[in-house]
Amino acid sequence: MGVHHNVAVPMSDGIALRVDIHYPTDPGTGEPAAGPFPVLLSMTPYGKKAPPPAAQIGGGATPYLIRRGYIEVMADVRGTGVSGGSFEMLGPEQVQDGVDLVNWAASLPNSNGRVGMFGISYLAINQLMTAAAVGPGSPLKAIFPAMAANDFYRDVVTMGGVPHMRTVRAYGATYSLLNVVNPALEFAHRGGHERPRAGGISAVRQRGRDQRGYFKNLIKDAIAGGDTAFDGAFWDTMRPADVVPKIAENGVAVFLVAGWHDAFQRGAPLNYAALQNTFAGRPAGAAMTADQPVSDKFQLMAGPWYHVSDLDGQHLQALQLRWFEHWLKDDDTAAVAGDPVRFRAIGSSKWFRTNAYPFPEAKPTRLYLGLGGGLHATPSTDESTATLQYLSRGPVSGRSLEQWSLGMGSFMVSQTGRSVRYDQDNTRLQRQALTYTSEAFDTEQLLAGPVGLTIFATADRTETLWVAHLDDLSPDGVSRPLTQGALLGSHRALDPEASWLLPDGTVLRPQHISTKAAAEPVVPGELTRYDIEVFPTAAIIASGHRLRLTITTYDFPHLVPTRPQRAALAGGVYRISQGGIHASHLVVPLADPATMEQP
Numbered sequence: 001m002g003v004h005h006n007v008a009v010p011m012s013d014g015i016a017l018r019v020d021i022h023y024p025t026d027p028g029t030g031e032p033a034a035g036p037f038p039v040l041l042s043m044t045p046y047g048k049k050a051p052p053p054a055a056q057i058g059g060g061a062t063p064y065l066i067r068r069g070y071i072e073v074m075a076d077v078r079g080t081g082v083s084g085g086s087f088e089m090l091g092p093e094q095v096q097d098g099v100d101l102v103n104w105a106a107s108l109p110n111s112n113g114r115v116g117m118f119g120i121s122y123l124a125i126n127q128l129m130t131a132a133a134v135g136p137g138s139p140l141k142a143i144f145p146a147m148a149a150n151d152f153y154r155d156v157v158t159m160g161g162v163p164h165m166r167t168v169r170a171y172g173a174t175y176s177l178l179n180v181v182n183p184a185l186e187f188a189h190r191g192g193h194e195r196p197r198a199g200g201i202s203a204v205r206q207r208g209r210d211q212r213g214y215f216k217n218l219i220k221d222a223i224a225g226g227d228t229a230f231d232g233a234f235w236d237t238m239r240p241a242d243v244v245p246k247i248a249e250n251g252v253a254v255f256l257v258a259g260w261h262d263a264f265q266r267g268a269p270l271n272y273a274a275l276q277n278t279f280a281g282r283p284a285g286a287a288m289t290a291d292q293p294v295s296d297k298f299q300l301m302a303g304p305w306y307h308v309s310d311l312d313g314q315h316l317q318a319l320q321l322r323w324f325e326h327w328l329k330d331d332d333t334a335a336v337a338g339d340p341v342r343f344r345a346i347g348s349s350k351w352f353r354t355n356a357y358p359f360p361e362a363k364p365t366r367l368y369l370g371l372g373g374g375l376h377a378t379p380s381t382d383e384s385t386a387t388l389q390y391l392s393r394g395p396v397s398g399r400s401l402e403q404w405s406l407g408m409g410s411f412m413v414s415q416t417g418r419s420v421r422y423d424q425d426n427t428r429l430q431r432q433a434l435t436y437t438s439e440a441f442d443t444e445q446l447l448a449g450p451v452g453l454t455i456f457a458t459a460d461r462t463e464t465l466w467v468a469h470l471d472d473l474s475p476d477g478v479s480r481p482l483t484q485g486a487l488l489g490s491h492r493a494l495d496p497e498a499s500w501l502l503p504d505g506t507v508l509r510p511q512h513i514s515t516k517a518a519a520e521p522v523v524p525g526e527l528t529r530y531d532i533e534v535f536p537t538a539a540i541i542a543s544g545h546r547l548r549l550t551i552t553t554y555d556f557p558h559l560v561p562t563r564p565q566r567a568a569l570a571g572g573v574y575r576i577s578q579g580g581i582h583a584s585h586l587v588v589p590l591a592d593p594a595t596m597e598q599p
Contacts, residue, residue: 001022001023001024001025001061001063001066001067002022002023002024002025002030002032003020003021003022003023003061004020004021004023005020006018006019006020006082007019007020007021009075009100009101009104011078011085011093011096011097011100012096012100013093013096015078015083015084015085015093016083016084017075017076017077017078017083017084017085017097017101018048018075018076018081018082018083019048019073019074019075019076019101020048020049020061020073020074021071021072021073021108022061022066022071022072022073022074023037023066023071023072023110024037024066024067024068024069024070024071032110033069035069035071035110035111035112036110036111036112036113037069037070037071037110037111037112038069038070038071038111038112038114038115038116038324038328038329039070039071039072039073039105039106039108039111039114039115039116040062040065040070040071040072040073040115040116040117040118040324041072041073041075041101041102041105041115041116041117042072042073042074042075042117042118042119042123043075043077043094043097043098043101043117043119043123043126043130044074044075044076044077044080044081044119044122044123045076045077045080045081045087045122046080046122047076047080047081048060048074048075048076048081049074060074061074062317064317064318064321065317065320065321065324068321069329070324071105071108071110071111073101073105073108075097075101077094077097077126078093078094078097087214088237089214089237089238090122090125090126090129090152090237090238091237092237094126094129095129095130095133095237096133098126098129098130098133098134099130099133099134099138101130102115102117102130102134102138102139102140103138103139105139106139112328112329113139114139114141114328115138115139115140115141115328116140116141116142116143116144116323116324116327116328117130117131117140117142117143117144117145118143118144118145118146118320118324119144119145119146120145120146120147120257120307120308121146121147121148121264121307123145124145124146124147124148125145125148125149125152125238125240127143127144127145127148128143128145128148128240128243128244128247128254128271129240129243130143131143131246131247131250131252131254132240132243132244132245132246132247132250133243133246134250134252135250136249136250136251137251138250138252140250140252141251141252141253141327141328142252142253142254142255142323142324142326142327142328143247143252143253143254143255144254144255144257144320144323144324145254145255145256145257146256146257146316147257147258147259147262147263147264147268147307148240148256148264148267148268148271149238149240149264149267150239150240150241150244150264150266150267150268150270150271150274151239151240151241151267151270152235152238152239153231153235153238153239153514154231154266154511154514155263155264155265155266155267156168156263156264157235158229158514159485159486159555159559160466160485160486160487160488160491160512160532160533161230161487161488161490161491161512161514162465162486162487162488162559162560162561162565163222163223163229163559163560163561163562164404164558164559164560165219165222165223165560166404166557166558166560167263167404167405167558168215168218168219168222169215169219170405171215222562223560223562223563224562224563225562225563225564225565227516229562230514230515230516230519231513231514231515232515232516240267240271241270241271241274241284241285244271244274244275244278244284245274245275245277245278245284247275248275248278248279248297248298249278251297252297253297253298253323253327254271254275254297254298254299255299255300255301255319255320255323255336256268256271256272256298256299256300256301257300257301257302257311257316258300258301258302258303259302259303259304259305259306259307259309259407260302260303260304260305260346260482260483260536260537260538260539261304261305261306261399261402261403261407261423262305262306262307262403262407263307263403263404263406264307265403265483265535265536265537266533266535266536268300268302269300269302269357269450269536270357272298272299272300272340272341272357273286273287273288273356273357275295275297275298276288276292276294276295276298276340276356277292279293279294279295279297279298280292280293280294283497285497285498286500287357287358287500287508287509288356288357288358288360289356289360290355290356290360292356294340294355294356295340296335296336296337296340298340299336299340299341299342300340300341300342300343300357301319301341301342301343302341302342302343302344302538303343303344304344304345304346304347304423304538304539305407306402306403306406306407306410306411307403307406307407308406308407308408308411309407309410309411309414310411310414312344319336321334322334322335322336323336338353338598339353339354339355340355341353341354341355341356341357341359342598343448343538344538345446345447345448345538345539345540345593346423346472346480346482346537346538346539346540347472347480347539347540347541347542348540348593350593350597350598351597351598352446352448352538352593352596352597352598353596353597353598354596357449358449358450358500358508358509358589359448359449359589359591359596361448361591361592361595361596362446362447362448362449362589362590362591363589363590363591364502364506364508364587364588364589365377365587365588365589365590366506366585366586366587367438367547367549367585367586367587367588368380368578368579368583368584368585368586369386369436369455369549369576369578369583369584369585369586370436370578370579371384371578371579373434373435373436373437374436374437374438375436375437375438375439375547375548375549375586376438376439379579379580379583379585380578380579380580380583381579381580382579382580383577383578383579383580383581383582383583384578384579385575385576385577385578386434386575386576386578387573387574387575387576388433388434388551388552388553388573388574388575388576389553389572389573389574390461390464390465390553390569390570390571390572390573390574391432391552391553391554392553392554392556392561392566392569392570393554393556393557394429394431394432394433394552394554394556395428395429395431395432395556396429396556396557397426397429397469397481397484397555398422398423398424398425398426398481399422399423399426399481400481400484400555400558401422401558402422402423404558409422410422423480423481423482424478424480425478425479425480426469426471426479426480426481426550427477427478427479429469429550429552430479430548430550432552433550433551433552434550434551434552434576435548435549435550435551436548436549436551436586437473437546437547437548437549438546438547438548439546440475440543440544440545440546441541441542441543441544441545441546442543443543443592444540444541444542444543444593445540445541445590445591445592445593446538446539446540446541446590446591446592446593446596447482447537447538447539447540447541447547447588447589447590448537448538448539448589448591448596449536449538449589450500450508450509450533450534450535450536450589451470451483451485451534451535451536451537451586451587451588451589452506452507452508452509452510452531452532452533452534452586452587453468453485453531453532453534453549453584453585453586453587454507454529454530454531454532454584454585454587455529455530455532455551455576455577455584456527456528456529456530456576456577456582456583456584457527457528457530457574457575457576457577457584458524458525458526458527458528458574458575459489459522459524459525459528459572459573459574459575460524460525460572460573461522461524461568461569461570461571461572461573462490462521462522462523462524462568463488463489463490463521463522463565463568463569463572464488464489464522464528464530464569464572464574465486465487465488465489465553465554465559465561465565465569466486466487466489466530466532466551466553467484467485467486467551467552467553467554467555467559468484468485468486468532468534468549468550468551469481469483469484469549469550469552470482470483470484470534470537470547470548470549470550470586470588471547471548471549471550472539472541472545472546472547472548473545473546473547473548474542474544474545475544475545479548482537482539483534483535483536483537484534484535484555485532485533485534485535486532486555486559487512487530487531487532487533488561488565489522489528489530490519490520490521490522490565491512491513491514491518491519492512492520492528492529492530492531493512493513493518493520494507494510494511494512494513494531495511495512495513498511499511499531506587507531507587508587508589509533509536510531510532510533511533512531512533521568527577527582529582540593547586547588549586551576553569553572553574
């Protein structure tokens with residue numbers, strides 16, 4: 001391989017971004033290899049020379065692809081690394097930069113005129129935004145976004161309107177640290193420009209302060225209950241859901257990678273559905289149907305993985321190679337054949353295949369909350385109540401802690417050749433909560449897809465907070481966490497266009513209108529309906545195992561209500577309706593694993 005360090009690329013507004021160009025060389029001569037070759041582009045805010053483990057979320061070259069006939073361009077996004085301009089998270093200038101870089105990359109010497117994009121996390125979201133903006137006939141032909149959001153506000157900044165501010169704060173600190181550390185790496189490979197940043201190291205330090213200020217001001221406003229605590233203009237540029245249909249219209253092929261424990265757990269399946277729906281001429285935000293046509297241009301792979309993960313040893317770069325060989329080199333032998341959705345379930349090493357999301361083989365099944373903590377197939381005719389007191393903190397869920405720290409703990413351990421599991425037992429979390437447990441399953445079941453929870457309850461405060469954990473309970477009492485969801489009571493208004501409802505009115509996947517204008521206080525003493533989105537998952541429930549639903553009012557230390565919300569929540573007591581006309585219930589998608597198992 002060869003590399004040109006810190007090449008200046010002028011953007012359409014005159015700002016120069018700096019990129020590293022990695023290219024294949026002839027092993028005998030060291031000269032550039034005979035091409036032409038496709039170009040793979042990554043745009044990172046973490047530093048294009050980032051070493052492991054930072055490289056896992058963006059940075060560093062990929063020799064596996066370059067040596068197999070690809071030119072790779074690593075770009076520092078505007079206002080980060082050694083690129084010019086001011087940083088705005090996924091702002092419109094950054095999207096236009098993506099378009100400019102695609103067109104520039106296609107015209108590089110020895111390029112075959114075709115461009116692909118790849119990368120994880122922020123780099124994955126950048127791919128979606130760029131692919132939507134390039135227009136038809138662009139050189140951008142294929143992308144490979146791993147662990148990408150669908151809606152930044154709903155995926156990770158909040159859960160059901162409850163801010164995830166400690167996660168945002170930790171991300172901002174890590175982001176700023178990398179942009180202070182990376183200039184040292186740039187000094188070692190300065191390229192043709194005089195310094196890694198115009199004005200020298202003092203300007204780099206100033207930029208670090210600017211970036212810390214960006215996140216500091218965001219967090220300060222959200223915690224105070226300002227505009228950023230609600231869905232609105234600030235988050236509009238960070239919502240791939242609004243532009244994903246344009247990707248299909250532009251003819252860009254997309255291979256999505258998702259994790260059932262990822263910080264963007266809900267996002268990738270929704271992006272897949274939007275792409276296939278657009279292809280089929282259906283509303284992008286609708287639930288897919290089992291019989292609608294699907295395109296092999298849009299594929300999804302998911303598994304029981306965190307945001308930063310070795311994917312249980314999956315050779316991701318080999319899969320990327322096949323994807324790009326097919327779409328950028330017209331190699332039909334590299335096509336990924338079969339149903340376009342493939343996933344592994346929690347608790348299984350098998351692969352499952354299907355074509356649509358929600359998964360058509362998985363039947364939405366109601367389980368009703370009952371007296372004595374049961375989950376029953378039919379509701380009790382007699383209505384009873386269960387009491388839950390608001391608590392702001394309590395025992396920590398290991399799975400939740402690892403999920404919202406991006407899986408860095410388990411990844412670091414995996415690099416030593418060992419493994420660690422953070423989803424072994426959730427029993428401690430249940431001590432100060434309500435639990436509901438199903439009967440044991442007679443046969444093995446595959447729980448796969450979105451999960452909904454509808455609660456009817458009264459409260460004695462003007463705000464409520466609901467957190468739901470769904471676990472697999474083994475015969476020996478181990479409660480293995482599968483997924484979770486949350487909802488702030490004032491955000492309970494459903495978006496009728498974005499929510500997925502079954503013909504009988506059952507809410508399969510609720511989506512709430514979380515704008516400040518739509519926020520509605522809870523009326524004390526009034527029976528109120530709450531539809532809680534429990535993030536999608538896939539898990540094998542073995543014969544003899546049961547499902548356990550845990551309802552509490554915190555996910556410590558991650559969910560942090562705003563100051564006004566905390567004041568309204570303090571001391572609250574909730575009474576959940578069980579049975580009768582207003583029967584609270586869980587909706588879980590269940591399938592016979594054999595109907596989806598990959599041959």
